[in-house]
Amino acid sequence: MIFMAVRIAQGLVIASLVLLIIYGADASAKQGEEEGGFLPIDTKTRGILFGVTPIIMSTIAFFISRKERSSLVSILLLVNGALIMIGGIMPIAGGNVALGSPILGAGIWVLALGIVKSIRARAVRAA
Secondary structure, three states: OHHHHHHHHHHHHHHHHHHHHHHHHHHHHOOOOOOOOOOOOOHHHHHHHHHHHHHHHHHHHHHHOOOOOOHHHHHHHHHHHHHHHHHHHHHHHOOOHHHHHHHHHHHHHHHHHHHHHHHHHHHHHHO
């Protein structure tokens, strides 16, 4: 059962990373345009599907695997958090603090989960 929980958590953080990469690629493709990108959906829907979902999935992955050691989950939580933070910094740099601040906060949250997971993994390894 424990092995299964870690596998589910790994699947969740991998899926989160894929969604974030797709979101980032779409945002880059529409750079400077009001609408665009390769995803044929509006900005709000894209943000929910490809932005909020990875945050939720990463959080679930952390809590599913919190008592188990998994370097992959730790590393991908850190990567996902960094990507989300970048996604929050971009609107802030463009002057849209109201949009970027919650995204940056969510990125810090996921990054913090990755840090906690890494520290716990080392503590389990040392014990």
